[in-house]
Amino acid sequence: MQDLYREHILDHYENPRHHGVIEHADISHEESNPLCGDRIRIDVKLDGEGNRYRIADAAFTGDGCIISQAAASMLLEDVVGKSVDEVEQIEPQHMLDLVGIPLTAARVKCALLGLKVLKTGIKLWKLQQT
Amino acid sequence: MNDERWAAGQAGALDARSAMLDVRRIRADFPILAQQVNGKRVVFLDSAASSQKPIQVLQAMDDVYHRAYANVHRGVYAFSEAATQRYDQAREKVARFIGAPSAEQIVFTRNATEALNLLAYSYGRHFLRPGDEILITELEHHANFVPWQVLAQEHGLVLKFIPITPDGRLDLDKLDELLTPRTKLVSFAHVSNVLGTITDPRPIVQRAHAAGAKVIVDGSQSVPHMPVNVGEMDCDFLVFSGHKMLGPTGIGVLYGKRELLEAMPPFLTGGDMISAVGFDGPRWNDVPLKFEAGTPAFVEAIGLGAAVDYLSALGMDAVRAHEREITAYALERMSEVPGAQIIGPNDPEIRGGVVTFTLDRVHPHDLASLLDREGVAIRAGHHCAQPLHIRLGLNATARASFYIYNERHEVDALIEAIYKAKAALKR
Structure with a gap:
């Protein structure tokens, strides 16, 4: 049983990194997983200009299962400092590798919710820029 | 298929002394229940979503x-x-x-x-x-x-x-x-x-x-x-x-x-x-x-x-009696679990074979995944009743449901798996 919720997952759930809200964020986006009600909101502060923006800071809030919340924490730890373009290229498998535990199909959606919120937020931000 | 022949056979599955079901005999008609999941014999507690099928139906x-x-x-x-x-x-x-x-x-x-x-x-x-x-x-x-x-x-x-x-x-x-x-x-x-x-x-x-x-x-x-x-x-x-x-x-x-x-x-x-x-x-x-x-x-x-x-052939009174008994037992065992909150009436007389619950500081989906590791299949989520969950002020609940093929020791397996899950999550 322990292999499913390894120490690092529980640690991210109990002590989430980048947890909270960023005032005057450049990107704020929230989505829910309709199946289980997991909810995640991500705020992003950008710096840079033109085509060279990077993630200066990011924070999330939400509620839901351990996988969804811990994955969001791991994701933000991973993306802060990266360029927006890099983040847009992140494959779902990268997120699953970060989580690093075997997930059934239904739980994969939980793990990917944060990435979906972040990517959609970036997409909407880019639309606003044009 | 000779209806009378197997129906007569099934009538024997009724234990005459107690008018309860002979669950061991019933289980022989459901080969799927002998399967293993994650190395454990499956404990199927999601019949309210969909039941298993006996060989008589398949045949x-x-x-x-x-x-x-x-x-x-x-x-x-x-x-x-x-x-x-x-x-x-x-x-x-x-x-x-x-x-x-x-x-x-x-x-x-x-x-x-x-x-x-x-x-x-x-x-x-x-x-x-x-x-x-x-x-x-x-x-x-x-x-x-x-x-x-x-x-x-x-x-x-x-x-x-x-x-x-x-x-x-x-x-x-x-x-x-x-x-x-x-x-x-x-x-x-x-x-x-x-x-x-x-x-x-x-x-x-x-x-x-x-x-x-x-x-x-x-x-x-x-x-x-x-x-x-x-x-x-x-x-x-x-x-x-x-x-x-x-x-x-x-x-x-x-x-x-x-x-x-x-x-x-x-x-x-x-x-x-x-x-x-x-x-x-x-x-x-x-x-x-x-x-x-x-x-x-x-x-x-x-x-x-x-x-x-x-x-x-089993008799619906006997089916109901069996479910009432196993539900009463599950309600009793569940009430002993620290942090478990049973949702719905506690009286097995007005409760069908459904035990829905929450566990303090454990999301139902995490619980269901951990239980699956033990071969215990329960449902987690809103069970297609979101307005009810809004009324209850809950995002999601866990649900164990019973049918004719479930046995008391499967309730024990459920409770034991819940304790293991709590331990795994340090709750």
Whole structure:
């Protein structure tokens, strides 16, 4: 049983990194997983200009299962400092590798919710820029 | 398949001393339950979503495909006549099972959801007028919720809700206030798929009829688990799904009072549901065929007939007694778990075989995943009853549900797995 919720997952759930809200964020986006009600909101502060923006800071809030919340924490730890373009290229498998535990199909959606919120937020931000 | 032979065999599964089920003998009919999941023998506690199927049901369907398959109501040759005869027999079995006066009052649908949509489409769109009221309850499954929301929005109807009490029963004190001369339809779950609450339909039916409303009973969680008799309930319609009562997927039932079914226009149109088609228009077939356009799921209906034989041989009183006992035991064991909160009535007399709960600081999905590691299959989420969860102030709950093949030691396995999950999460 322990292999499913390894120490690092529980640690991210109990002590989430980048947890909270960023005032005057450049990107704020929230989505829910309709199946289980997991909810995640991500705020992003950008710096840079033109085509060279990077993630200066990011924070999330939400509620839901351990996988969804811990994955969001791991994701933000991973993306802060990266360029927006890099983040847009992140494959779902990268997120699953970060989580690093075997997930059934239904739980994969939980793990990917944060990435979906972040990517959609970036997409909407880019639309606003044009 | 010789119906009498295996039905007689099943009758022996009733333990004469206690009128309880001989679960060990029943389990021999469900080879799937001997499977292992993650190295553990499966403990299947999600029958409220869909039940497992005994070999008798699988064989009845297999036998049609192997020995007597041809389209029903068409051919004059032997295969077609044999299939048609078995299909008609299945309809008669279902009618007897719920105490319907005639097999013509049994309409086969895809499932309870389709039966409710049929009613919303055919009865609702034909007989209800703007300003009319439909009364449902706060605890309904989406299947008995969304069709009425859509109908109300499209046709200017008013949708009202019978509230629930804090312990999860319908608050019938509000019924007189909610029933008005404009109330044309009342629809409610006989047994809640989340709270397990068993509602006695008779007082609601009587008061609704007195107010001039027709009554639909959603029997999805009652017909598989307890004696249900449409004559005694006096409901106007009853809907249920085959796959929750040992039958296959893709087959469900709408029972209706004859004069209502006859007055209703068809739902889907096409072949089989007409008596004649000319260039000037069609003439509808008689009930129930008027509502069964196209080639029906007759093999599945025959499978449902075999499921009804199986349950009848056990006796629905014995089925209910078994579930009441195992539910009482599960409620008792669950109440010992620190941090566990049981949702719904604590009294097993008014609770079907459903134990829904939350666990302090453990999300139901995490719990379900951890239990799966132990081979224990439970459901987690909102169980297609989001409005109820909003009312309860919960995002999600965990649910263990029981059927004829579940044993007390499986409740023990569930509790033990919950303790293990708590330990794994350091709760």
